[in-house]
Amino acid sequence: MEKAVPALGRPLTAEKSDEPASFARKFYVAAWRWHFYAGLFVVPFLLMLSITGLIMVYFNSVETRFGERLYVIPQGEMTSAVAQAQAAAALYPTGAVAQYMPPPAADRSALINVKVDGVSMIVAVDPYTNMVLNAVEKDSTWFYFASDIHGTLLIGDLGDRLIEIAAGLAIVLIVTGLYLWWPRDGSGFARVLIPRLSARGRALWKELHVTLGFYISIVMVFFLISGLAWAGIWGGQFVQAWSTFPAEKWDNVPLSDETHATMNHGALKEVPWGLEQTPLPLSGSEAGVTGIPEGTPVNLTSVEGLARAIGFDKQFRINLPGDATGVYTVSADSMDGDTETPTGDRTVHIDQHSGKVLAEVGFEDYGLAAKAMAVGTALHQGDMGLWNTALNALFCLSVIFLCVSGVVMWWMRRPSGVLRLAAPPLPANLPLWKGAVFIMLLLSLAFPLVGLTLLAVLAFDVLILSNIPPLKRALQ
Template sequence: MSVALDHSAPSAKAAGLSRRFYITAWRWHFYAGLYVAPFLIMLAVTGLIMLWTVTLYGRDGEKTYTVTPQANVAAVSVQAEAAVREIPGQIIQYIAPRNAEQASLFRINQGDRSFMVAIDPYAAEVLGHWDRRNGLYDLASTIHGTLLIGTLGDYLIEIAAGFAIMLVVTGLYLWWPRDGRGFGSVLAPQFTAKGRQLWKSLHLSIGFYVSLLLVVFLLSGLTWAGIWGEKFTQAWSTFPAEKWDNVPLSDKTHASMNHNGIKEVPWTLEQTPMPASGSDAGVSGTPEGQPVTLDAIVVLARTLGFDQRFQLAFPGDETAVWTIARDTMSNDSANPLMDRTVHIDQYTGRILADVGFADYGIAGKAMAAGIAFHEGDMGLWNLILVTVFCLSIIFLSVSGFVMWWKRRPKGATRLVAPSATEPGPMWKTGAIVMLIVSLLFPLSGAVLVTVLALDFILLRHVTRIKKILS
């Protein structure tokens, strides 16, 4: 009898510690989910809107109009003249058609407003025009990135993304089969279950399958964020302008080519200074001795291998350059390996810089591929995968709230968080793990430390608040 008791005591103690750690992980998952879930729903819904708007209409509206292919294409300069007659102003950008049935697009600034004009590339006739970046895609994109409240919204989303990593870690721990159950009980939903148990089973199984994808989406999205991206990750992985062979540099960076919060240049180039026109630097580009015209630049682009859709940014001032770009992030192609940016001196027509995917650093290459995947640009398979992923994230967020609602007692006036006894060694281990995970993301770590400090100093000593949050 005494031997049996000696063996059962350690076993009972181990089971108690394991249960305590499970409850602790559940509490972390619960509290993180309360903040993160609304953001995940917003990101998934706006992501779906952008994904399918691009698929049906094009990011810049290029699929709105179709044309009948003809034997001859009008000179781009003639097309540009037609665009300016429709919307008098300064031409900022030309977007070449993706295929023979698509229109050419011109972006024209008129004071503080910016318009897109669609031109039949064969007849050089105007098909229509619209306010640039004023459609459904752009509204969804602004909400997706800033919640329509600028920098504050960007910070709130960045905090949520950091805590979402914590949500994945604790979720995978909670998913792990225990109490004698095998993986079959969690790899596939238990459709025979009812009520909250069915919701829990669906939440566990679907959550497992999308967890890795969620981390990929969070990291690729975070690299655009104001703190973790621009100040932390992007700062050490920016393409070095020194790689360009002694060309004069502008005071502006590539980020100046972004407009109204819409990202239009490769991530790794954003903080790199632009080259400047007005010297003899560079290598041969347009034919020497001939005027550097719009048509000459377009011919050069085709000669350099920019087939189908590419974007051509016009010089904006006396030191600016022509910029030819193909960027998967901007939906120019479905292959990030084809990303390329070429800068040309507006006076000499010489090529000042030519940067392709192979020139990016490791982080830049990862971002070029990651953003293309994130946006569903890599083909039909990518479109379907991102659609299913977004719908899964919406379900996981909603099901989390449903399970919480079904678990709370009727008429409860508190959160009814998973209850825990006095914290022990395993609680401390869990706290340290979660603290390390969150501190990988500065804003989330700062918020976590603040919350823990408030809890230790204030919240746990105010009975009413403590009751509500319990």
């Protein structure tokens, strides 16, 4: 969270000494001050994101998301998808089947999502006997609880906005941290790339904080950007809005007012980022190409048969229409663990009345940003294999250490016996200080909520804190 000023032979508040402080020293202290203030807000959020991230990685890769991957004993032919869905729906007479996930292998159960009064219940069914094996409220599991905290702090849009601000400020934290890390005073890169383990006390904490922070900085920027792309303001209203798949590419297909985002069930995002804001097609027109043969009833069983005939295999999911104009949607993507790589993403919409294929979109149809997010989300979640899981776990632990070491360094530096925040001082008469702040704000204004936050902090620092001596003494 903060670093000590390098030993330049001057006291920390050099502007008060007889020798005028150098421009480099003043700029260093100014960057340290911003690093410190950004850390005050960011550290609790980074700890939360890292801890919940570890929980999600564990249940996504080591355990299961909600105990759904149940094994069965193969015994003859599987029953139909309709029969399996009916067995699940029988548990909840007032519910409606929203999604069907066929068994991905001969020894695995089918999974049926039943919506009951707005609550998603995941029901595991033996595909040979139609016996219900397990039923779990989807959002009541540790995985989804951690996911909800990770995305909203359990307080909806307000939590999303706070996390978006923290993620943007974390980028400021990284930029200022790299400036503080940069070798100076004649020391080479070898000196700052390897921690000096012979140091003791606060100096050792600093060595570890600085070196580890440098090594994970690029990875942290990747995690922050890929997470911000899901956020409500920068992601939903800026980046995602102009990167979403254009439904106009689907020739002469009537479109619904509902978007693909309505197929998300619960706290976790299940629809690929590049499709969330794309309108869904409508059933009931003459549009589409032949899918389910004429004369064959259009139901869950025939839709599953069509899906397998057009190349869906192993793990995929079928979202059922919610009303008379809705469509069957067959999909498989890496962020849900359906495909091994993001390049296998595929979504197909089928008219619930005619059985015609209305629209299809795959990874190759995504725009550049959507392709980057498909890959980024899979890496972010640790879906690319054991190596991805291990690296993500190591990254989360590294971020936790950075947060703890920053707090420890601050605690060891602060004056003992007094109630002071001990923030790095604001340098007086810093040349180009306003320009430096302007550059930092330009960087941050790429993220609107962060820009507004920094402007507010700057106004407080310059206009209020500097002019109220008691408050200034308490915070510095």
